Amino acid sequence: MKKIYIVYPKSIGTIAPEIYGHFTEQLGGVFYDGLWVGKDSEVENIKGFRKFVIDKLKAINAPVIRWPGGCFAETYDWRDGIGKERPVRRNWWTPNDGRYENNAVGTHEFMDFCEAVGAKAYFAANLTSSTPLHICRWMDYCLSNENTTSLAAERKINGRADPFNIPYWGVGNENWGGGGNMSPAHYGNEYRRYATLMENTDNTAVLIACGPNGSDYKWSEEFCGTIVNSGVKINGLAMHYYCGSAGDALNFNKDEWYRMLAQANKMEEILLRHWHILQGFGMDNRVKLAIDEWGCWHPEGSGPSKGYNLFEQQSTVRDAVVTALTLNIFNNNCEKIMMANVAQLVNNLHCLFFASGGDSIVTPTYHVFDMFKEHQGGSAIQTAVTGNDEFNCSVSVSASRKNGYTTVTLANLSAETDMEISLESVGVNLQNTADMTVLYNEDMHAHNTFEHPDTVKPFTCAADISKPFIIPKTAVVSLKCKEC
């Protein structure tokens, strides 16, 4: 049996709701056929966006959505996506999938989507092939008050008098790779140029710099060294971390199950070391991590479009457990993280939805976001688990409190063994009966399809947490416990 101590005197910090954020790129089937069906579509929609997805995102309190990329941002000109005439362009992904961007979705449309969901917007600015002035003009167009600038007037002509609410601005994307293959010092100097003018355009904008690719600590060190004494504004350091190379999305064995989970578990060490670098430069009082792309990256072709949509991959029980493990790591390190964005929302890597034509379904990953949503804005409490020495036989856990309830989320990482759990709350008493939600399927390869949308879905029950209880192998569990 494992004992899980919830150590109430040890509060970690507040879990920013934005840690439960999303990422949407104009890539493959994310927008076209996925999110965007068009205003005249027979598919139920709100201002052209699939209503099913909007309703489901509202249900999980989706807090923030990043756009338009990813790599797409590196060749994106925001002027292509406003007004009546929308040019058709090659885009970053055209060499991969032969598709062209018709710019049907641009700034106004994306903001319609965010507003329908009730999510904040996080725009990724093109630092690779644009200029600081062009990005400042985008900010002017989006953020200037009515009756001030010519760009605000143009926005009004295009249907929007009031400024948009876009609090977060990314200064580039993956500039160590597709974003220009820059050295960290080169990027740091570019960052100084862009961020200075972006702050000058709107000094309330939250500016997020391109951070490392996973465990590239050299990037963080040299970038921080380049900007630390510059006086330039920086609020976030973006980090990307994908796990992969552990079998296929649907076909994997137990070794690959554990290999994938071990990679996901690395997230904690990686974010800690980048955090320590920020601390080393004395920047931790003004900069937090923004893990604005994370998830499993399986070989493509397993999703409903059978390879037509670039990077589309199925999502099984394994992806659900990776989701739970990752979100628990974020909760347990919430004081270091301002935001995280799972990549990507629909018909893509580690997605929450598949959607095409009249079909729309949620994936096991969606269910985990639903089961964890009570953590948003909660105060994270330290937990300690006995008997977690063997990774292959361990349980992942986090806890937070809000409004008189404690939420505890767990994932049994074992592909073989059910686990008996006893909860020990230290410093606060909990009522014996808690609401329990369990996501479980005996087949770790189980997944949802258009034909069978509910193969993996949670059930709820009342649980007596004063006694030990069982979490089945591969299961994700959430408990909502009333404090007394």
Ligand code: AHR
């Ligand atoms: O999410 C797919 C791609 O992965 C993004 O465009 C890029 O930023 C990352 O390499």
